[in-house]
Amino acid sequence: MKISDRLLKLVSFIPKPCSVADIGTDHAYLPIHLEQNYECKKIIASDIKSGPYQAALKNVEKFGLEREIEVRLGPGLSILDPYKVETVVIAGMGGITISEILSANQQITDSINRFILQPMNASAALRDWLINNKFKIIDEDLVKERNRYYEVIVAETGEEIIHDDFILEIGPRLKEKKPESYVEFLNTKMKNWQHILNKLPDTKNQEILNKRSQLEGKIAKTQEVIRCL
Missing domain, CATH: 4.10.860 (DNA Excision Repair, Uvrb; Chain A)
Known part of the structure; x- marks a missing residue:
């Protein structure tokens, strides 16, 4: 399955072999791509809304991956059990919504090794939440799609101190890495x-x-x- 550059960027930060849950999976494009192209130990695709959930089920069945990809209906991390996956992807939501998902199920949040987050807005607020809740931003990147820039934030448990809140607006790792499109x-x-x-x-x-x-x-x-x- 061919997927967008935005989703490919998310894939690049997922440790392989994959043990991953895609929260808010929509049509399950990312989980299907992972199963078709990488060794995967466990893949869960979930969505809170019935429509996207049904679309995900249909696509997983279309590619004959019912045994490889578990499709679940429910809100946020509540569809997971602690320590069942190592990586969680949450993309295509607002930064505040992502923060609320992470804070709603603390036991499950604490059991995840890595979060790969792609906020549609309020990225500074999301970074602020991460840093104030014992996470370290280990990597960031940008991807441009349809004349819009998307920020990718990779976080793991740790400690990080930001002395200037403005850095949360422009990305601490982005500022360090200076990707090609950073000035734009x-x-x-x-x-x-x-x-x-x-x-x-x-x-x-x-x-x-x-x-x-x-x-x-x-x-x-x-x-x-x-x-x-």
């Missing part, structure tokens, strides 16, 4: 912040003034990061 990614973030800034009303309301100051600070710091690359 940062410019995109600045454009988004500038767009929000331009829409703020001209007022003396303190909340709005604080928001304006935060956005201007992010833009200035991002410009400095780009100058230093």
Whole structure:
């Protein structure tokens, strides 16, 4: 099965042989690709919604992989038992939602060796949650698909200290690795912040003034990061 560049990027961070659960699997494209191309000890595909769950079941049956891939219906990590898989992929959801999934089932979360996360938004909030809940961000990467950048965050149990919250916006490992598309990614973030800034009303309301100051600070710091690359 041919899968998107975004999913291929996620696959690249999954330790092989695979022992993995894909939470929010949608059509089970990633689990099917893993089973077809790698040695896999265990693969679980799950979704909270009946429609995607049925689609996943249909695709797994289409490729004759019913024995190799377990398809489960249910919310978040609740469909797992502790220590049954080593890696969990959660992709295509907001960063806040991912944080809520990780915090909802602490026993299961603590049993996972590696989380591979791809937030659709609020990536800084997700990184903040990870660091404040005894996780270390061991790797990050970017993938561009349909004119949009997707951030991939790889986390394992550990300790990490971030002295400047702004680093959570631009990715601590991204800043270290400086992937080829990093400058374009940062410019995109600045454009988004500038767009929000331009829409703020001209007022003396303190909340709005604080928001304006935060956005201007992010833009200035991002410009400095780009100058230093």
